[in-house]
Amino acid sequence: MNFKGIHVVSVRDFSRKDIEHILNLADTFIPIARGESSSTLMNGKIMATLFFEPSTRTRLSFESAMQRLGGRVLGFADPGGTSAKKGETLADTIRMAAAYSDLIVLRHPQEGAARLASKFSNVPVINAGDGAGQHPTQTLLDLQTIRQEAGKIDGKKIALVGDLKYGRTVHSLAYALAMFDTELTFVAPPTLQMPKEMIETVSQMGAKPKLVNSVEEVIAEADVIYVTRIQKERFPDPAEYRKVAEVYKITPEILEDAKKKMIVMHPLPRVKEISPEVDDTDYAAYFKQAFYGVPARMALISLITGVVE
Amino acid sequence: MKDLKLTPIKNGTVIDHIEAGMAMKVIKILGIPEPDSHSIISIAMYVHSEKMGYKDLIKIEDRELKKKEVNKISLISPNASIVIIEKEIVKNKYWVSLPKIIKGLAKCSNPNCITNKGEPLETEFSVTNGKDIKLRCLYCDRNVTDVLESIV
Ligand SMILES: [Zn+2]
Numbered sequence: 001m002n003f004k005g006i007h008v009v010s011v012r013d014f015s016r017k018d019i020e021h022i023l024n025l026a027d028t029f030i031p032i033a034r035g036e037s038s039s040t041l042m043n044g045k046i047m048a049t050l051f052f053e054p055s056t057r058t059r060l061s062f063e064s065a066m067q068r069l070g071g072r073v074l075g076f077a078d079p080g081g082t083s084a085k086k087g088e089t090l091a092d093t094i095r096m097a098a099a100y101s102d103l104i105v106l107r108h109p110q111e112g113a114a115r116l117a118s119k120f121s122n123v124p125v126i127n128a129g130d131g132a133g134q135h136p137t138q139t140l141l142d143l144q145t146i147r148q149e150a151g152k153i154d155g156k157k158i159a160l161v162g163d164l165k166y167g168r169t170v171h172s173l174a175y176a177l178a179m180f181d182t183e184l185t186f187v188a189p190p191t192l193q194m195p196k197e198m199i200e201t202v203s204q205m206g207a208k209p210k211l212v213n214s215v216e217e218v219i220a221e222a223d224v225i226y227v228t229r230i231q232k233e234r235f236p237d238p239a240e241y242r243k244v245a246e247v248y249k250i251t252p253e254i255l256e257d258a259k260k261k262m263i264v265m266h267p268l269p270r271v272k273e274i275s276p277e278v279d280d281t282d283y284a285a286y287f288k289q290a291f292y293g294v295p296a297r298m299a300l301i302s303l304i305t306g307v308v309e
Numbered sequence: 310m311k312d313l314k315l316t317p318i319k320n321g322t323v324i325d326h327i328e329a330g331m332a333m334k335v336i337k338i339l340g341i342p343e344p345d346s347h348s349i350i351s352i353a354m355y356v357h358s359e360k361m362g363y364k365d366l367i368k369i370e371d372r373e374l375k376k377k378e379v380n381k382i383s384l385i386s387p388n389a390s391i392v393i394i395e396k397e398i399v400k401n402k403y404w405v406s407l408p409k410i411i412k413g414l415a416k417c418s419n420p421n422c423i424t425n426k427g428e429p430l431e432t433e434f435s436v437t438n439g440k441d442i443k444l445r446c447l448y449c450d451r452n453v454t455d456v457l458e459s460i461v
Contacts, residue, residue, distance in 0.1 A: 010450070089428050112423040112448025116430060131421050133449060 004306035007118035007125045010134040011172045016179040023144050025308060026292075026299035030148075032068050033294040041307055042071030048101035049075035050093065051128075052108040057268065057290065058128050058137075062105050065297035074101065094120045102305055106130070124304040132168050137300060138267060139172045141293040142226070148292060149263045149285045150223050154181040159218040161187040162228035162248055162273060164194040169267060170228050171198050174209075178202035184209040185218050189244050192234065215248060219257045225250065226265045227273045250274045255283055265289050315351040321370040323392040324382065326404075329355055331386050332365035338381045338460050341369060348372060361388070381414055381460050383407045384442055407438050415444055415459040422449040 001018045014022075031037045047066045051059050054077055063073045075097075076082055082093075090113060097104050098121040106117050107128040114127030114134065129135040146153050158177055164170055164186050174194065177184060184207050186194045193211060202209055212218060215225070227250055235241035249272060250264055263285040266274055270286070278284055302308040327335055332352050342350055348370040358364040374382075374391060382389050383405040393401040413431040417424045424432045424446065434444040434453065444453040453459045 090423070090426075091429050108423075109421075110423040110426055111419060111421050111451070112417075112446065115448045116423050116428055119430070130423075131449075 003303035003309075005124055006304055007114075007121070007127075008136050008300060008304065009114045009118055009125070009127045011136040011139040011176050013136075019140070019143065019176065019179065022140060022296070022299045022303065023147060025303065026140075026144050026295040027148075029069075029295040029298040033065070033291070033298060035068070038070075039068065040070040041302055042066060042069035042305070045071040045103075045305060045307070046101040047071055047073050047075075047103050047105060047301065048097040049073060049077075049105045049128075050097055050107070051075065051077050052079045052090075052106075052113075054078045055107050055129060058107060058293075059105075061290070061293040062126075062128065062137075062297050062301075065294050065301055068294065069298055069302065071301075075105075090116060091120045094125075097121075098123045103301065126300060126304070132166070134172060135169050136172065137293065137297055138169050139176050140296040140300065141289065142173050142265065142267070143176060144292040144296045145265060145285055145289040146224055146263075149288060150261070153177070156223040157183045157185070157218075157221050158224040158226065159185040159187050159215075159222045160194075160226045160228070161215060161250075163192045163230045163234065164188045164228070165192045166231075166234065167228050170226070171195075173226065174198060174202055175205075178205040178207040182207065185222070186211050187213065187215055187218055187248070189213055189247075192230065192244075215250065215254055216257075219254055220259070222262055223259065224263050224265060225258075227270070228267065229269075229271060229273060245272055248273065250278055252277045252281070255281065258283065315353055315366065315368050316349070317397065318349065318351075318368050318370045318394055319397050320395055321348070321368065321372050321393075322374055323394060324367040324369075324374075325364070325390045325392060326358070326361060326386075327365035327367065327382075327389050328386045329361070329363035329365055332367055334385050334457055335365075335367060335382055335389075338385065338457075339369075339374075339378055341372070346371075377414060379405055380408055380411060384411070384414070384436070384444075384460060385457055387438060387442065407436055407442070410435055410447075411444070414461065415453065415456075416461050417446040417449060417451070418454045418459055419446065419449050419451045422446060422451070424448050 032039045066073050094117045103124045105126045105128050108130045111131040111133035113130040117125045232241050264283045266286040332354050351368040353366040355363045387407045389405045411434050433447040437443045
């Protein structure tokens, strides 16, 4: 794929080869992301970050990526006081931002907002999350974390744990992992299990996902445990929520049976899904995971602006 | 047309081979009868058909169908045929065909979809024909829950 000028709306816009190209480039940016070396790659370029709902983690990660590469950033962190608040359409806001910048990073509460933006923008748009919709750079950083912290993606036994029904992020990840040669297990209570449609999709791609409902069933085998948040609102009965949250919690006791090199991931922020005692163990990859967002986004930014091929 | 139990029309359109029981839905999506029109509309339901077993049939006097309307019909009755009559003679006859993408014909059923927020856009859906016809919104990437209800 020729990346120059493309919009990044969904991870489904990429092939496995495209993803590997992005991640290979991301690897080379790690020292710059750490501040160990500097770069002027994006000198003279401006990135607009339009955050119609706050997401500090994602916004800072994008801004760090751009600034580490020597570029500049403008935009807003929440829509309060912007013309959007005064009733301007998203289409018009996008046209305006496209006139001021070389690429747009959009976070928006409505699903499909990024697709809309891509139609009205003459500079590349990156979807930084649209409602319950897509969040492709999250998937890229998840894959980058697995490569870096577990060595590679192919051949790994990966368990996705928690709310697999409603989280689109975990659907995108499952889709991307199915492009690789991975053994997937979906670990969730029956009411929050991966949607049938998604299971069919990944099966058609050649994955043979296993469905289980406890972490104990996968802990000894897994190379990667990817934990997602189970939201209280999904349960009409608070007692039921507490029970489920307890069963799917990652604790030092559960990890006693894990492989030594197994890693635990989480998109953050976590609530109670992983007990704090796990943080200091070698299993904890979730803080590093946040870091890998920076090189992954650097790679994407430099590719779609055509600064790197 | 020996199965014709309806008065022939002079000028207008016959929608034939409608899936049995769907005629009223076709009427609904065409928005007929139009408030200020007194043209004859005849509807026959559960007519015997060698090809289909049963079928529905609609004859509309003094009315031509626009391309968009034919596409809408294809969504709820993909095997329908359209006959255009002029001066009691069949001027043209064709089968509807299901488009791969429809633009502006339907409304997304996802209330949180950007297409439902007053933006200057035309909705777009990909159309797949399996056991049922499915519409997938090209903006929010979700399937429309009720195809008939979604048609605008
Ligand atoms: Zn939609």
